[in-house]
Amino acid sequence: RSAAPLVPLGVFTAGPVVFPNAAIFLQSMVGLSWLYVLTLYFQEVLGHGPLAAGLLFAPMTVSSVPAALVAGRLVTRFGVKHVATLGLVLLGTGMLLMMPMSETDGLLFVLSGMVVGETGFMISNVPLTIAATSGVKGDDRGLASGLMNTSIQLGNAFGLAIVATVAAAVAASGGGEDLLVGLRWGLAVCVGIVALALPITFFGLRND
Secondary structure: OOOOOOOOHHHHHOHHHHHHHHHHHHHHHHHHHHHHHHHHHHHHHOOOOHHHHHHHOHHHHHHHHHHHHHHHHHHHHHOHHHHHHHHHHHHHHHHHHOOOOOOOOOHHHHHHHHHHHHHHHHHHHHHHHHHHHHOOOOOHHHHHHHHHHHHHHHHHHHHHHHHHHHHHHHHOOOOOOHHHHHHHHHHHHHHHHHHHHHHHHHHHOOOO
């Protein structure tokens, strides 16, 4: 016991801290996992080398820059709750657009989904970051920032573990296109995670 603990347990009962971190945790579960799925799709299914696969991520990367800029303006006008919810909807929509991925076609759908999804990721990331770090005052702001970074790291780890396990389990079931089917299931899991995050952002965040 300490009179001044590094992480006071009471912080986990504060809605302005818990809800944004829960949403960030779920969002981060997707953030690394769909990159894993896409990398396997580009290299193992389509047969591209590392350089070509990396270049296919370029449209997604480029879209993140204007999305982050627009997100700040949207938050100022509509508030963190509505913008975070909009971003998560776009993120889920982008992954749904990628579902038609196949060995012979569907690349256009995948690239379009990547752009839409990354735009949504950035649009949701900005207000969630604001919500997670502005829900406390004074000396607790450093604690809030640390908790947010912890939520991101744990989300990345748990998300990748779950999605990779699902994709590998389906791919190991036998048959010629099982890797592709496994990757689709991986995307479906990501969509499900986004669906879990939506009510947290819409009902749990204040629209400051």
